[in-house]
Amino acid sequence: MTFVTNTASGEGPGHSAVSVGSTVYTFENTGGWFSSSSGWKILESDSYMAANEHRPILVQTIPSSVGGWVTEYVLKSIENDDDYGGSGVCSQMVSRAVNYSLPATVIFDPKGFDTPYGVYHCARRLKLVSEEAYYWPGKGNINALAWARIVNKLKAEYPAAFNSMDLSP
Secondary structure (H helix, E strand, C coil): CEECCCCCCCCCCCEEEEEECCEEEEEEECCCCCCCCEEEEEEEHHHHHHHCCCCCEEEEECCCCCHHHHHHHHHHHHHCCCCECCCECHHHHHHHHHHHHCCCCCCCCCCCCCCHHHHHHHHHHCCCCCEEEEECCCHHHCCHHHHHHHHHHHHHHCHHHHHHCCCCC
């Protein structure tokens, strides 16, 4: 899952998360650097997507990924006490979870400092994606400047989503 931008104002690189069935695994910093509320969060998919409706959500289906291995990776990472910043950021940890869940013949590596953009495009470049879905239910509730910022980001960085989404405010 790629969440385009970070704020309702349309700023920031966005966020990466991974879902298995109706469960979302998201690696985030919610309580300050190195706090006990920093790291993996396990949430219900529908409520997590509803909480993020202010920004486009790009969902890729990767059938060669083994869901149980994603879960195993996340649980091992939690057991290892991985924290946001010290262990990585959302897109790096999602990349590692996806890589762990793929057959050994596939190396999922977005190259360089992983960003949500890099994770999204790495899955496409490796032809791992069987389906993409795009959501932005809250687009009508943000101001015109933020809407324009986000639409321009979609157009420049995520052209498939830009061409497939109903972008009317």
